[in-house]
Amino acid sequence: MKNDPPATPSQTATEQNNSRRRFIRAAALAGGATMLGAPHIRNAEAADGQTWKVQTTWDAGTTGYTLFEEWCNSFQEVSGGELILKPFPAKAVAADNNALFEAVKTGVLQAMNPFTLYWAGKIPATVFLSSYPVGPDQPAQWDTLFYGLGMLEMAREIFAKQGMHYVGPIQHDANIIHSK
Missing domain, CATH: 1.20.5 (Single alpha-helices involved in coiled-coils or other helix-helix interfaces)
Structure with missing residues (x-):
């Protein structure tokens, strides 16, 4: 050539x-x-798949728990059997929100679906990782905070100090009601 x-x-x-x-x-x-x-x-x-016990703060029989249960049950299929989430309603393993926190820290549960604002006494910053009065009330606002402004990284730093890993936020729309 x-x-x-x-x-x-x-x-x-x-x-x-x-x-x-x-x-x-x-x-x-x-x-x-x-x-x-x-x-x-x-x-x-x-x-070699793993089964994780996951407790929520939703009571059995509520719409919130039914949706949580469906979400957990979907993991086996989407992970090809590598991860199975066994759902538990409120108070099934850990007696209350504080006990839920300790159950994950000590390995009794492998994960939780909590309302972090109730841990203000333990970890004050967790109030801002969940719904709070006069705070963001739309999913897009939470997306901006967590994925655009660094709140996800901050949450992970906060939980790492407690020996846990913060996976990510679970959002609600404007239907959250706060009362004294």
């Missing part, structure tokens, strides 16, 4: 496009082959 004339700009562009197409086609085929094998890999790992 030493004797070939130099490529024109249009030939070079065409060769680059063909080269990109070949690469994309090869990558797509490799990705497809990987995806076909992935269920088997995931199922092999599922044998």
Whole structure:
């Protein structure tokens, strides 16, 4: 190919496009082959799946608990069996919100779905990780605080001091009622 004339700009562009197409086609085929094998890999790992006990502050029989239970039950499918969440209603394992906090810290429960504002005496900043009077009342406002303004990182720092990991916020709309 030493004797070939130099490529024109249009030939070079065409060769680059063909080269990109070949690469994309090869990558797509490799990705497809990987995806076909992935269920088997995931199922092999599922044998080592973990079951986490998770308690909420919602009482059994309430709409909140029913939704929490459905959410927990969806984890086995979406994780390919790697994580199973066993839901518990309020007071089933830990007697109250403070006991719930301690149950996770000591490993009796692996996770919780709490109302953090009730821990103002233990961790004052947790009041601002949940609904509070005259605070954000729409999901988009909470999204901005947690994912745009750094509140998620702050929450994780606060919980890390307690030996726990803050996964993320669970939001409500404007239906929260506060009373004395």
